[in-house]
Amino acid sequence: MIQRLLRRLDYLLHRRRYDAELQEEMEFHRAELGRRGSGEAGPADGSPGRRQANGFSPGESQLGNVTLAREDARAVWLAPWIESVWQDVRIGARLLRRSPVVTIVAVATMALGIGANTAVYSLIDGALLRTMPVPEPDRLVFATETTPSGVSTRDFTERTFEQLRDDNRTLSGLAAYDDSRVSATIDGQPEMVRGDFVSAQYFAVIGTSAARGRLLLPSDDQPGAPGVLVLSDEYWRARFGADPAVVGRAMTLGGLPFTVVGVTPPTFHGRYVSGRSTDVTIPLSAHAALALHDHTTLELIGRLRPGVTLEQASADLDGIYRRVLAGDREAFELDEKRGRVGLSRGAHGAVDGALGPKDRRQVVTVVAIVALVLLVACVNVATLLLARGASRRKEIAVRLSIGAGGARLFRQLMTESLLLAALGGAAALLVARSTASILRYALPLPDLTFNPWRDAAVLAFTAGVSIVSGLLFGVAPALASLRVDVNAMLKGGAGQGASRRRTARAGRSLVVAQVALSIALLVSTGLVLRSVGNLRRVDPGVNADHVLETGVYPALLQYDRPHENQLYQTVTQTLEATPGIQSAAIARYALYHAGVNYVSPGLFATLGVPITQGRDLTQVEVAAHAHAAVINEPAVSRWFPGERTVGRLVPRELAGALGPLTIVGVVPAINPSYRRPQAKPTIFVPYTLASNEELGQASLYVRTRGEASASAPAVRSAVHSVESQLALLDLEPLTAELEGSIEPQRATAALLGVCGALALALVALGLYGTMSQAVARRTKELGIRLSLGARPGELLAMVLREASTIAAMGLAAGIPLALASTRGLSHLLFGVGLVDPLTLVAVTALMMLVALGAAYVPARRAAHVDPLIALRQE
Amino acid sequence: MALTNQPPDLLPGTLDLLILRALVAGPLHGYGIAERLKVVSQDVLHVGESSLYPALQRLLLNGWVKAEWGASENNRRARYYTLTAAGRKQLDAEREEFERLVTAIQRVLKMA
Numbered sequence: 001m002i003q004r005l006l007r008r009l010d011y012l013l014h015r016r017r018y019d020a021e022l023q024e025e026m027e028f029h030r031a032e033l034g035r036r037g038s039g040e041a042g043p044a045d046g047s048p049g050r051r052q053a054n055g056f057s058p059g060e061s062q063l064g065n066v067t068l069a070r071e072d073a074r075a076v077w078l079a080p081w082i083e084s085v086w087q088d089v090r091i092g093a094r095l096l097r098r099s100p101v102v103t104i105v106a107v108a109t110m111a112l113g114i115g116a117n118t119a120v121y122s123l124i125d126g127a128l129l130r131t132m133p134v135p136e137p138d139r140l141v142f143a144t145e146t147t148p149s150g151v152s153t154r155d156f157t158e159r160t161f162e163q164l165r166d167d168n169r170t171l172s173g174l175a176a177y178d179d180s181r182v183s184a185t186i187d188g189q190p191e192m193v194r195g196d197f198v199s200a201q202y203f204a205v206i207g208t209s210a211a212r213g214r215l216l217l218p219s220d221d222q223p224g225a226p227g228v229l230v231l232s233d234e235y236w237r238a239r240f241g242a243d244p245a246v247v248g249r250a251m252t253l254g255g256l257p258f259t260v261v262g263v264t265p266p267t268f269h270g271r272y273v274s275g276r277s278t279d280v281t282i283p284l285s286a287h288a289a290l291a292l293h294d295h296t297t298l299e300l301i302g303r304l305r306p307g308v309t310l311e312q313a314s315a316d317l318d319g320i321y322r323r324v325l326a327g328d329r330e331a332f333e334l335d336e337k338r339g340r341v342g343l344s345r346g347a348h349g350a351v352d353g354a355l356g357p358k359d360r361r362q363v364v365t366v367v368a369i370v371a372l373v374l375l376v377a378c379v380n381v382a383t384l385l386l387a388r389g390a391s392r393r394k395e396i397a398v399r400l401s402i403g404a405g406g407a408r409l410f411r412q413l414m415t416e417s418l419l420l421a422a423l424g425g426a427a428a429l430l431v432a433r434s435t436a437s438i439l440r441y442a443l444p445l446p447d448l449t450f451n452p453w454r455d456a457a458v459l460a461f462t463a464g465v466s467i468v469s470g471l472l473f474g475v476a477p478a479l480a481s482l483r484v485d486v487n488a489m490l491k492g493g494a495g496q497g498a499s500r501r502r503t504a505r506a507g508r509s510l511v512v513a514q515v516a517l518s519i520a521l522l523v524s525t526g527l528v529l530r531s532v533g534n535l536r537r538v539d540p541g542v543n544a545d546h547v548l549e550t551g552v553y554p555a556l557l558q559y560d561r562p563h564e565n566q567l568y569q570t571v572t573q574t575l576e577a578t579p580g581i582q583s584a585a586i587a588r589y590a591l592y593h594a595g596v597n598y599v600s601p602g603l604f605a606t607l608g609v610p611i612t613q614g615r616d617l618t619q620v621e622v623a624a625h626a627h628a629a630v631i632n633e634p635a636v637s638r639w640f641p642g643e644r645t646v647g648r649l650v651p652r653e654l655a656g657a658l659g660p661l662t663i664v665g666v667v668p669a670i671n672p673s674y675r676r677p678q679a680k681p682t683i684f685v686p687y688t689l690a691s692n693e694e695l696g697q698a699s700l701y702v703r704t705r706g707e708a709s710a711s712a713p714a715v716r717s718a719v720h721s722v723e724s725q726l727a728l729l730d731l732e733p734l735t736a737e738l739e740g741s742i743e744p745q746r747a748t749a750a751l752l753g754v755c756g757a758l759a760l761a762l763v764a765l766g767l768y769g770t771m772s773q774a775v776a777r778r779t780k781e782l783g784i785r786l787s788l789g790a791r792p793g794e795l796l797a798m799v800l801r802e803a804s805t806i807a808a809m810g811l812a813a814g815i816p817l818a819l820a821s822t823r824g825l826s827h828l829l830f831g832v833g834l835v836d837p838l839t840l841v842a843v844t845a846l847m848m849l850v851a852l853g854a855a856y857v858p859a860r861r862a863a864h865v866d867p868l869i870a871l872r873q874e
Numbered sequence: 875m876a877l878t879n880q881p882p883d884l885l886p887g888t889l890d891l892l893i894l895r896a897l898v899a900g901p902l903h904g905y906g907i908a909e910r911l912k913v914v915s916q917d918v919l920h921v922g923e924s925s926l927y928p929a930l931q932r933l934l935l936n937g938w939v940k941a942e943w944g945a946s947e948n949n950r951r952a953r954y955y956t957l958t959a960a961g962r963k964q965l966d967a968e969r970e971e972f973e974r975l976v977t978a979i980q981r982v983l984k985m986a
Contacts, residue, residue: 003937004935004936004937007934007935007937008935021941021943021953022927022931024951024953025903025904025927025952025953026904026923026927028903028904028905028946028950028951028952028953029904029905029908029923029926030923031950032905032946033905035948065923065924066923068924069922069923069924069927069928070927072924072927072928073927073928073930073931074931075928076928076931076932076935077931077935
């Protein structure tokens with residue numbers, strides 16, 4: 001049955017080829033008949049009985065029969081209903097092509113409405129609804145520890161893990177994991193990869209099997225076992241080009257040899273339902289050697305034994321934990337470590353734990369808003385179709401009068417609406433990814449990578465929403481179109497009494513609503529755009545032009561402290577000797593870090609930060625581990641307001657365990673983002689003063705002479721000439737980071753701007769339609785006025801006045817709406833109040849301009865009515 | 875007078891059955907099928923274009939035959955029909971049904 005349907009569809013899509021083939025084949029048949037017929041039986045032997053019997057020997061009057069035969073043969077393919085639906089679709093497509101502006105605006109409106117819903121759905125689906133694609137996902141649990149004050153963590157020590165794993169009676173398996181960046185070298189190319197360090201049972205607990213090769217075995221997680229790793233499907237495709245022979249390949253991790261033993265399936269995202277998965281999975285035994293220094297704790301995932309409840313298992317684990325604490329004096333003394341151990345469901349693994357009630361409310365609010373957006377979009381498109389329906393009244397009246405069934409016409413109009421909705425849905429899928437990344441700012445959910453075209457649930461949701469919206473916005477215009485008075489319409493009469501006037505009034509109120517809505521959107525857009533401008537003007541404290549930033553992790557290459565210090569010095573010196581590079585420096589922490597930062601001399605020159613008092617740190621001070629410090633101005637104004645600072649000691653509160661530090665210089669606040677400057681008191685000391693745990697990684701800043709990104713390859717090769725295995729993490733211009741800091745504002749402004757522009761287009765089309773109808777309806781009246789001596793300019797002004805009245809009513813409703821809705825944006829605003837006169841004036845002026853522009857064409861038409869023609873028209 | 879070959883006069887579905895049967899020996903083009911039926915029926919069954927081509931399209935739609943272009947005996951482009959596995963099954967089923975029907979009719983005709 002389905003195959004038959006597919007064959008029919010194939011016919012519809014390749015109709016021309018099918019028909020041509022049939023025709024050629026039948027011509028061949030006739031040719032053969034002619035060729036052989038003359039020799040064999042056929043017309044020559046011509047007995048009348050025979051001829052009557054077969055009735056189609058070649059020759060005379062066969063043409064009609066042939067055409068008929070061909071029609072019969074074709075008809076086989078066309079189930080009657082398919083034929084007529086197909087016809088509707090073609091007519092619909094033709095009509096949509098005929099009014100491209102209306103079609104484009106309608107499709108774009110629906111794309112936004114549907115796209116917002118698709119985006120929110122995919123975020124919620126990925127984060128909340130979907131469970132992990134593993135057997136019995138409900139049995140997966142995460143271990144958490146909750147302190148009496150209600151703070152939850154998932155961090156456990158290795159010792160606690162081992163006790164919980166070995167002593168519990170309620171879990172069929174418990175595994176530990178930690179993710180960390182890992183320094184890898186593949187074919188001599190160093191790079192940073194995302195690594196998951198996992199204990200022996202990890203894959204068994206989650207319940208997945210290898211797509212290629214094998215996964216990790218308990219024997220791999222032994223000290224001294226040869227280094228093995230498993231690639232994720234994503235990384236295998238991206239880095240190894242999905243090489244089928246990848247199993248057995250060698251990789252270097254943190255300077256140690258490893259062998260690829262397998263690849264995980266594409267559906268496996270570690271502990272997550274979907275989204276960014278890890279690159280490599282490594283036995284936990286390599287954790288201490290390869291992970292970052294500050295990664296000392298593990299998270300735990302387990303699988304309940306069949307029939308065991310979450311509560312029973314939680315009680316079991318908590319009991320074991322109490323015993324561990326009792327036996328471990330050191331842990332026991334850590335008061336905060338005395339929380340209760342519990343378990344939470346792990347199958348919806350994209351979100352850390354369940355959503356709190358506040359988050360839940362936020363999700364519900366966002367869902368309500370996007371549903372409302374879709375509804376508004378549907379109303380707008382319905383209005384658009386209503387207006388266009390008016391211009392098609394005559395066509396429909398003709399079709400009704402020559403006997404087309406009302407139901408048939410209704411179906412055709414609905415097909416057209418569904419076609420529009422389908423186009424809108426397809427467009428929505430195109431923008432869903434970017435819409436999702438913007439809407440994420442409004443949702444307490446992680447950003448999940450998804451491909452709407454490959455995700456069956458998202459596709460089905462979008463299709464469903466499209467169909468429902470198509471029905472929603474299609475019904476009213478279709479019914480209105482069919483409610484025509486055929487006689488009056490065909491007679492060409494303009495006077496159609498009350499119903500026509502009622503439609504006009506409805507149309508007018510819709511335009512008022514549209515104006516109000518676009519005002520709200522445009523005001524919001526204006527406020528966010530002004531915030532972007534204001535944020536850009538914030539002084540980040542650094543001169544980011546010509547600066548490259550990257551991260552290095554010597555600790556991941558088993559560097560000890562003396563070698564690490566040596567490395568930083570050699571790398572910066574080598575870079576400074578490289579052509580095109582002016583200076584280079586390192587800092588342990590990101591620049592917005594407050595408190596103590598460990599830096600190399602030249603950091604301030606590299607970043608373009610002026611030293612306002614004293615001097616920078618020196619190489620000598622670094623080499624000598626000298627207790628010297630550069631202090632920032634917020635610290636000066638807090639501890640030494642208006643006093644001489646250089647030469648004094650750093651306040652103990654700031655120096656902490658570093659002991660006495662002599663201040664050698666003062667710098668302004670550094671805040672390398674356009675976010676609100678909140679620079680806190682900070683000191684910069686030689687990196688050689690950092691304890692072993694504190695160092696191990698650093699940010700590297702390079703000031704270039706030319707364009708920053710052009711020097712990236714030079715920086716890379718200079719660093720690699722010093723240490724061939726040292727990978728650079730995200731080598732980027734510092735300006736990119738600055739721009740990234742205002743990404744939420746820019747993205748929101750873009751989204752609102754697109755919505756606002758569409759809303760304006762809808763207003764323009766709506767007003768144009770309303771005024772055109774009004775002018776058409778009053779042609780006679782206008783004619784009388786003209787013949788009584790009204791000047792055309794007066795009529796023009798009259799129509800424009802009417803349009804401005806509509807716009808003014810919309811403004812009156814829209815401005816309060818705008819003021820109410822911008823409240824939701826307050827967290828994105830910077831340097832503008834919620835009531836911004838400039839924005840309000842600009843938006844009002846823009847709206848009036850659009851309204852007058854849209855009304856101008858009908859107004860001119862009114863002014864140029866020919867009184868004679870107008871009066872004769874009845 | 876010979877039995878006419880117009881569909882209304884044949885038992886319903888018989889033409890499809892005959893075409894399927896004609897294709898058992900190997901692929902044939904439309905004209906070849908008509909010829910085969912004519913020859914085998916000893917000039918009784920003359921299948922015309924107006925019933926042959928709709929029937930062939932029907933068989934294509936049901937997936938009982940498939941069509942491929944090839945060269946005819948005199949090297950013209952001709953469309954050859956081949957029996958599919960589903961077609962073979964259909965042939966067996968219809969054949970049984972047809973024989974049952976013919977036996978039934980004969981019983982009636984031969985009644986005392």
